[in-house]
Amino acid sequence: MPYFRSKYFFKLSTAGLISCFVFSACENDLKKIKEISELEVIKPVERSKDVEIIFSDSAKVKAKVEAPVMLNHTVAKPYREMPNGVKITFYENLKPVNVITAEHGIQRESENLIELHKNVVAKNEQGDIFKSEELIWDGKNKKIRSTQPVQIFMKNGDIINGTGFESNESFYPYTLDNTTGIFNVNENPGFTQ
Structure with a gap:
């Protein structure tokens, strides 16, 4: 048992x-x-396709944001996300002066900011091309900045690398900290011996 x-x-x-x-x-x-x-609950409330947002001042177009998809998130601090790419065109006197593209963007309307991430490329009116993994457009102060590494391909062939980038909305003039680069030097400056 x-x-x-x-x-x-x-x-x-x-x-x-x-x-x-x-x-x-x-x-x-x-x-x-x-x-x-x-x-x-955190999912976006609204999903829009082929979005175009116009920013104007005194009835003059200052910038146009285009995105194939925009997600409107309504969390504690609402924001709009552009997960499939974004293009921002800046204007002066109705003439485009700068175009920025990125693979991902976030608009924080309460802070008047647009954060651009992943493969960010900008081209200014002078023909210089800017590349970074992050640029932030501060619409209130009309500045564009980055704390990430930035590489600038100048129209004349020079390449500048640095961090601490800041510029106006037309990307000219700009400041860049910790700069290094590759500069073309004229081997025959025109001096005679």
């Missing part, structure tokens, strides 16, 4: 362990469901 009791006890212990695993699995599943439902 003691043998049967221990065997019976073993079966009960095994059944108890299995039920603990099942209940703990249910608990984990409930946690996952709660996490997923919280993510659903």
